[in-house]
Amino acid sequence: MRNHTSLTEFILRGIPQTEGLEPVLFVLFSFIYLFTLLGNLLIFTAITSSSALHTPMYFFLGLLSIFDMLFPSVTCPKMLLYLSGQSRAISYEGCAAQLFFYHLLGSTEGCLYSVMAYDRFVAICHPLRYMLIMKPEVCIALVMASWLVGILHATTLTSFTFRLTYCGPREVDHFFCDIPAVLPLACNDSSLAQRVGSVNVGLLALALLFSVCVSYTHIGIAILRIRSAEGRQKAFSTCSAHLTAILCAYGPVIIIYLQRAPNPLLGAVVQILNNIVSPMLNSLIYSLRNKEVKNSLKRVFRKVILIVLE
Template sequence: MRKHTEFHEFILLGIPQTEGLETVLFVIFSFAYLFTLLGNLLILTAIVSSSTLHTPMYFFLGRLSIFDTLFPSVTCPKMLYYLSGQSQALSYKGCAAQLFFYHFLGSSEGCLYSVMAYDRFVAICHPLRYMPIMRPGVCVSLVMAAWLAGCLHATILTSFTFRLTYCGSNRVEYFFCDIPAVLPLACTDSSLAQKVGSTNVGFLALMLWFSVCISYTRIGIAILRIRSAEGGKKAFSTCSAHLTAILCAYGPVIIIYLQPSPNPLLGAVVQILNNIVSPMLNSLIDSLRNREVKRSLRRVFYNAVFISLA
């Protein structure tokens, strides 16, 4: 990555049209961020501590909880820092790192959603072959592939964004360093970077969404063929939670990166939903509503209370 710049830091101006609301936003986002961290850490604790949850489905849910812990941590701590009245400055390297890890974790999580859809497809459509197909080596390989795809995607976007010359204004009219907010500050032609960003994000999102649709179409056909009402209801319940989480993840991507003309306020609201609210809801949608996870958490709490009293 070549660095051609006449300044060494960017100034994050924050969420558009929220002047004077810094204290209120700080309180709201602090609680949301802490709830996100707590919810996902509880899920990880439940999965790790219970041998009954050491299955492919919960293996992927555990990795999703890791993503949902790391993803908001890319932008939220810095946002809370300047909302509390501290410096809004972010170094040049810090801005590049923020953009890289945002797209790395976001795209890796999108790939993981596709992997989880495939896992549900195998579990419902091929139940007798589920464990041989989704054996531990395959599960680890799929997660590693998601990480590698996310890393490649983020590397391409970051290199095209920060190979440009940045001079003059260093004021980012946003609450974190993202491509639509940083590229307008470039002194050189940024049309190629914009095209690469839109094409890359759009292609990856559509490809992953297409793979999810294929899996869930096959799942839907299989559910309709299930004669047992209880079996169909259980299969639908398992998949509906995952599908809801996927819609919450892909909706913001489509609105932000594929809209014809950028709207800063709309983009900021959607990004906040994507960065903070969606990871917080995932812990409720995907796991904490699950009976096995709640049973495991109760055992963890009972053991902790018993040890403390002993």
């Protein structure tokens, strides 16, 4: 890639219209980032430490917790550095890596949401065959397929973006390197890369959202057929947390990549919700709305307290 550019680094301009607020934002985002890491680490620990949670549903939830620790770590540490007064510069290779891992983790997590929706469909619509259908090798195959989609997606976007020539302006009008912010800096025609980025991200997000809608349409029909109110409530409670997390994840992506003209302020706000706030909310959603996870977390806290007291 370096043969196509004379730039060695870019400058991240940060969040628009926040000049003078850097100390406040540093404290706020540091708290959110640490809470995200701690909350998802606790969920992962609760799932791995409880044998009762060693089921396909919680296997996928544990993976989601890992993604929710990795995804904000692509952009948040660098943002916190320059909010604390450090350099806003990011190397050419660092910018490319940031874009690649952002789309790799984001698209793989999107696929994981679809897999989790399918898991809930099987559990509610085919409960007697659930363990037969969602056997371990099937779960692993679904996760590997999600990773493959993410790798292909991120490789395509990164190669189209960084095969262009970057020789002039180097200020990225964003708080991290993403396609809508980097492409305007290209010295040659970037229209093809823009179309590929919009179509690729848009189609993938819409396809995954469609698959989720199909699964939950069948789930909704199955829930309505349940005669007892208690049974309907139990079935709904297992899906409500997942649906809430999906809305938090897909909404920002569709807004950013399907808007006609880039809006730096809107883009920054929506990306902050997607990159930093949404992974934190997932840990709250799944811990507060899931009785099994809450019970396991209580056991983890008791063990920690006993170790401290000893």
